[in-house]
Amino acid sequence: MSKSKRERSDASRSAESSIPLKKARITGKPSSSGQKLVTINNTSKSKGRSLATRTKSVAAKPRPSSNTKKAPRKHEHETEVDSDPIIESDTQSESGADDGVSWPSDPEEESGVALIHEDKTLDERSDLESEGGGVELKSDHVQANGQETSTNGPSTSRESHQKQRVLAQERKAAKPNAEVFARAKKIWERLRLQSHVPLPERKKLVAELFEIITGRIKDFVLKHDASRVIQTALKYGNLEQRKMIARELKGTYCELAQSKFAKHAIGKILVHGDDEIRDIVIPEFYGSVRRLIKHPEAAWILDDVYRGAATPQQKAILLREWYGAEFAIFKPSPTEKPSSDLADIFKTSPEKQTTILRYLFELINQLIQKKTTGFTMLHDAMLQYYINVRGTDTATEFLEIVKGDEEGDLLKNLAFTKSGARLVSLFFAYSSAKDRKQLLKAYKGVIPAMAFDAHAHKVLLVALDVVDDTRLTGKSIYGELLPLPSDSDEAVAAAHVSIVETALHLYGRSSLLYPFVNKLQSILPKETEKLVVECQQIRKQTSKKDPELRCKELAKVIARQLLAAMATQIPTLLAESFGCQFILEVLLGCTSDVVDANSRDPVLTTLINAIQDSKTKDTLATAHVGRMLKSLVQSGHFDPATKTIHLCNPPLGFADLLFEAIGPELVDWATGSNSFVVVGMAESQDLSPQNRQALSGMLKNEKKKIKAAAGGIEGAKANKGAEILLGKIEKGEI
Secondary structure, three states: OOHHHHHHHHHHHHHHOOOOOOEOOOEOOEOOOOOEEEEEEEEEOOOOOOOEEEEEEEEOOOOOOOOOOOOOOOOOOOOOOOOOOOOOOOOOOOOOOOOOOOOOOOOOHHHOOOEOOOOOOHHHHHHHHHHHHOOOOOOOOEEEOOEEEEOOEEOOHHHHHHHHHHHHHHHHHHOOOHHHHHHHHHHHHHHOOHHHOOHHHHHHHHHHHHHHHOOOHHHHHOOHHHHHHHHHHHHHOOHHHHHHHHHHOOOOHHHHHOOOOHHHHHHHHHHHOOHHHHHHHHHHHOOOHHHHOOOOOHHHHHHHHHHHOOOHHHHHHHHHHHHOHHHHHOOOOOOOOOOOOHHHHHHHOHHHHHHHHHHHHHHHHHHHHOOOOOOHHHHHHHHHHHHOOOOOHHHHHHHHHHHOOOOOHHHHHHHOOHHHHHHHHHHHHHOOHHHHHHHHHHOOOOHHHHHOOOOHHHHHHHHHHHOOOHHHHHHHHHHHHOOOOOOOHHHHHHHHHHHHHHHOOOOHHHHHHOOOOOOHHHOOOHHHHHHHHHHHHHHHHHOOOOHHHHHHHHHHHHHHHHHHHHHHOHHHHHOOHHHHHHHHHHHHHOOOOOOOHHHHHHHHHHHHHHHHOHHHHHHHOOHHHHHHHHHHHHOEEEEOOOOEEEEOOOOOOHHHHHHHHHHHHHHHHHHOOOHHHHHHHHHOOOOOHHHHHHHHHHHHHOHHHHHHHOOOOOOOOOOHHHHHHHHHHHHOOO
């Protein structure tokens, strides 16, 4: 290859890898060869290191025009370099000293200076090149992206990575407390293996760890890995050691809450701490609630503190800051018991009502617009706002804002907190039919999860109780809670198991039993019953359908599915008190208005077979089975007010079935744990005359046994059911 061709090839490669300059001053003098020498002074600076200045002499080449095609590379084995051919080493302290680049000597290197920063982007380099900053370097060695390349051959990727690791270790070692952090992390790595560290060794490691971190807690807690060291120390340390950490961080908790890593340590402090630690941490958030609740990191830990750690008094102080700046500035006295109830505040300061409501609405709306709607504190504030404006146009506007959340996340989040569930229930109670339909639509896909939740199940009950369109509620709620199985036997069996699991759940069963029960207190906790009753009072002004008709229409939707599941799962249901109540309420609630009378027969037959099965002998002796059987033989519930039985229509006919099933063992039942079942049978209006006469004869013939069971013979344990039967025999009522 001729000299001119080599120069053109070198110029082509140099154009592809020209130096990016931010501020490049190019000076030079004609060389002896007629070329113009360009002097570039390059300065690079890295963290913790002095500036390294390098002065290089290069030969300038004319830039190729845009129309000129680049010469193709003919040497496939030559080292490829990227568009950033020279990157200064951050470990270089002297110009030209072992920097990995060989430069030609230049006696006039002092003639020009330019600062080149190694972290420039390709766009910046391109801009500089377009301004005439492109030059060619005549160099035997170039460095691409921090990796050395040589004419002797390219360095391997492994060597490059090794150098990068060495540099990273050097940088870490140069940081303050690097050795301390390294020692603490080694101990943490050992402590985190819970099942592999013997207790004596763990105590020794914890003691050593606290020797290291004492006095440096804040330095540790603000760093990623080091923050985990503090969390482990809180987990395995004793109470005094935890208090030491809490005291050392005192005065910094608002700052720590805003840290991506330190916020987790606050949670650990409160989880593993006592009341003293709690009273150190939580008061530091006073006065900063409005700012922190809008912070992307601090908001979550603040809400966790409010929900899970704060006392009722501390929660009230934190929530009051939502009502205005004065509540953040003026703190209540230690002896005062502040209230977060707006109604109480308005009673003492009615002139502040407009100002407080406006301030509260602005903060609520800000969080809703930011889509940060999962905070319990937000739900408490929204409830306070709504119950003080309900029944007004302001309440209607507020509901429109809530419905304006297109994703429906706000309504979903509200349903799973105590205050949020009450708020959504009030929305259902006060809303129009159109709004109720929109509210139900927001919960599509989460109905099963709501049914099993301690708070969300209240929303489902209120929706079933106030929505007049039973087709809508049947499809929206029961359509997800009780999906229709396919034709395969496996799918049907799985559906029946799912129904029984729901029926045995403390909260899930309420949605299934609601259409069948007459008294809500029999299936609902007092708190839930109170909310449902509150909404029923509102329903009188907002709903038109008769409550009994609504229940019957809902019962029609699910009755056949429930009966089919019961017929295959009787033994499972009998083993649980909730299961026995489920059997009783569904059988008594499936009246002729709901299903055909014959639809209950498979369940009754299966129940009789289970009673006759010797495997269920112990189960039949339980109190909950006895109560269920007594109500079934009476074919209705006992009313304490009138002291009568409300018969279902049509009657079950279970008394005759049970009498025929246990005939030979009737006296054993009368003197055993199920004596009240026989009492119910004797009092039942559902027992046929023929069987009643047979029952009377059998009991009279065994009067002595019954008397012994009733405590009439010394030394015998009294049986209350047998005592009642004995009285009826003696009075001639049997």
